[in-house]
């Protein structure tokens with residue numbers, strides 16, 4: 001029998017659908033919050049709505065600080081929506097001797113699996129070993145034992161070494177020649193941009209003021225101290241000033257740019273990481289595969305994502321502007337050649353790539369003496385002139401603990417400033433993120449299927465929204481058209497557009513199709529053929545003019561063209 005509701009609070013859950021309340025988080029709340037930000041000084045203003053900034057805002061709001069969070073684009077539109085989507089201890093970091101980071105990341109992996117089971121889920125990895133491999137079998141065995149040890153033997157499951165026969169049974173498509181066996185170990189995979197969004201939404205639920213598409217142009221100084229920022233609403237064009245007792249710069253690869261305004265020297269080395277997504281059937285991998293690239297020996301991953309597998313990542317020093325970064329022809333060739341070496345029958349070529357994404361890592365330290373992959377992924381929190389606090393480097397996996405450490409510093413500063421008492425610590429490691437109240441996703445899925453939702457769509461909805469999937473289905477019941485697919489061959493439904501606008505602050509067509517539903521990276525032709533109809537649906541909700549609709553479509557089509565621009569680069573080379 002399906003158990004009764006596991007929750008005991010007013011918001012309800014999918015097991016008590018009649019009481020489910022998904023709070024509004026929309027263009028309307030954005031306008032309200034911006035007006036309040038312009039009027040009232042905050043204790044803390046966070047610049048950057050990636051996973052770091054959104055996590056800081058959630059933590060601070062939970063501690064009762066008057067908090068404001070802004071991003072010049074959408075939540076998760078920076079690095080946090082362009083990662084390898086792994087919440088992992090970081091097996092690779094063992095080679096760097098970064099045991100402290102592995103320990104912390106393993107603990108955070110456990111926490112995130114618990115507080116956001118819909119957005120962070122266990123993933124098994126096969127690590128094959130071939131003759132002459134850079135990582136021989138004995139070293140892999142020792143490393144994986146240490147990996148489990150640093151997770152206090154509380155990883156999803158303990159690793160197992162595999163004989164050649166077992167490994168071939170698990171992954172029949174892997175190159176047979178020279179195969180010596182390998183191992184299966186466990187980590188977690190996540191929906192990176194929705195994780196950032198979930199933190200931003202929860203920050204508001206705890207009282208933070210939150211707005212996307214608000215860019216910081218410069219700092220407002222008083223007696224040499226940063227006491228606010230001058231911003232532009234990048235959708236409406238209005239400018240305004242926001243006041244705050246403390247300001248945190250959580251702008252990832254953009255951080256040094258803001259710090260430079262205060263005269264701070266650069267602190268970051270930036271490297272590009274690119275991914276390609278190909279139909280999984282072309283490779284035939286059943287699990288995630290960890291490989292060492294035959295080109296340069298770097299550790300890389302082939303990771304299942306629905307009916308796709310994404311291959312990543314590269315790690316090359318870059319001067320590319322974070323706003324412009326994309327996968328180049330060289331990146332794509334490197335990734336495909338590396339994958340083909342392990343799956344020779346796949347013979348992947350540029351035409352197999354459905355989509356690409358690339359982001360910029362912010363690595364602490366500017367020295368180029370070490371190879372990019374040798375630089376630690378540790379973070380650093382620095383206080384610059386004027387009291388600006390910047391969070392540099394780090395990993396998506398450890399965002400929550402980085403956020404807690406940052407807010408500790410903010411609290412110390414505020415206490416020194418006005419003598420206020422110590423606020424209670426935030427329970428960010430215990431309270432579920434929105435939609436994460438129930439961990440039995442298969443039960444949520446069954447509920448939806450019983451209501452007539454197809455299996456694939458039910459799973460997609462539960463994965464994206466957790467307990468809030470019911471709210472999406474309820475929307476679809478108000479209008480049969482909303483129950484129809486967003487894009488051909490993709491499990492998302494049109495109701496998600498309305499949900500994303502009313503409850504997830506989607507402001508552009510890109511927000512809807514790139515980060516809320518992932519149609520852009522998953523559907524054939526990036527869902528461009530369907531975008532024409534979807535823009536009409538979004539326009540009704542957001543009151544777009546004809547000119548705005550045309551602009552949204554043009555922006556989306558351009559993004560789709562740029563996404564596969566490597567093909568013309570290859571053709572002309």
Ligand SMILES: Cc1cc2nc3c(=O)[nH]c(=O)nc-3n(C[C@H](O)[C@H](O)[C@H](O)COP(=O)(O)OP(=O)(O)OC[C@H]3O[C@@H](n4cnc5c(N)ncnc54)[C@H](O)[C@@H]3O)c2cc1C
Pocket residue numbers: 047048049050051052053070071072073074075076077078079080081082083084085086087088214215216217250251252253254258272273274313358359360361362393394395396397398
């Ligand atoms: C290719 C790649 C793969 C990765 N894979 C993993 C992985 O699998 N697992 C893992 O744990 N980590 C991974 N990482 C690291 C992880 O993605 C980052 O540590 C994390 O996403 C950084 O988040 P952030 O919020 O600090 O930065 P970002 O996500 O970049 O957010 C910064 C935000 O600041 C905003 N901003 C910038 N300037 C301004 C301004 N002037 N005004 C207002 N807003 C502004 C931007 O719009 C942006 O949204 C990967 C990184 C890369 C590049």
